[in-house]
Amino acid sequence: MPADPETTVAGLWAALSDRDWDRLQTFLAPDCIYLDVPVGPAAAARGPEDIVKRLKIGIAPLAAYENFPGLMVSNGVDVMYEHSEQWRWPTGESALLPFVSVHRVSDGKITLWKDYWDMGALANHAPPSWLEDFANADMSWVFDATGLV
Incomplete structure (x- = not known):
């Protein structure tokens, strides 16, 4: 019997906080769509491998990354999770x-994962090279989810 939705979501976030990319994939359905809402549906990722490629662009280069749990509510299928992430770059910014x-x-x-966050808050604290590094990253994961999310 599959885990309840809250346990699945908590497991995903524990794996991401550990940057355990293989374990993270075990929580994702083969056709899962991941969407950073501030970036928009035209730059979503689909499937566990591409979602991990997408996440690694921002998180893998960090000196430290941690997810801090918060409120989780569920209607049995949809799970909303209010939490925070601490990002620390090797250059000292956080x-x-x-x-x-x-x-x-x-x-x-997980068949759909949408993150709502303030991109300006990240850009204001990130090293000057952050957006340039993102722009030069492997973008083979890009999936246009317009009309699907």
Whole structure:
């Protein structure tokens, strides 16, 4: 029997906080869509491998990354999770970013993951090279989810 949706979502975030990319993928359905809402649906990622490629662009280069749990509410299928993330770059900058993440869970797997956060708060604390590094990253993960989310 699959885990309840709250347990699935908590497991995903624990794996991400540990930057355990293989474990993170076990919580995602094969056709899961990941969307950073501030970036928009034209730059979503689809499927566990591409979602990890997308997440690694921002998180893998960090000197430290931690997710701080918060309020989680569920209607049995959709799980909303209010939390925060601490980002620390090797150059000394850091940012504490508040998030609300919305997940749809089916049969113990996340099928949709949307992150709502303030990109300006990140840009104001990130090193000057952050956006340039992002722009030069592997973008093979890009999936246009317009009309699907």
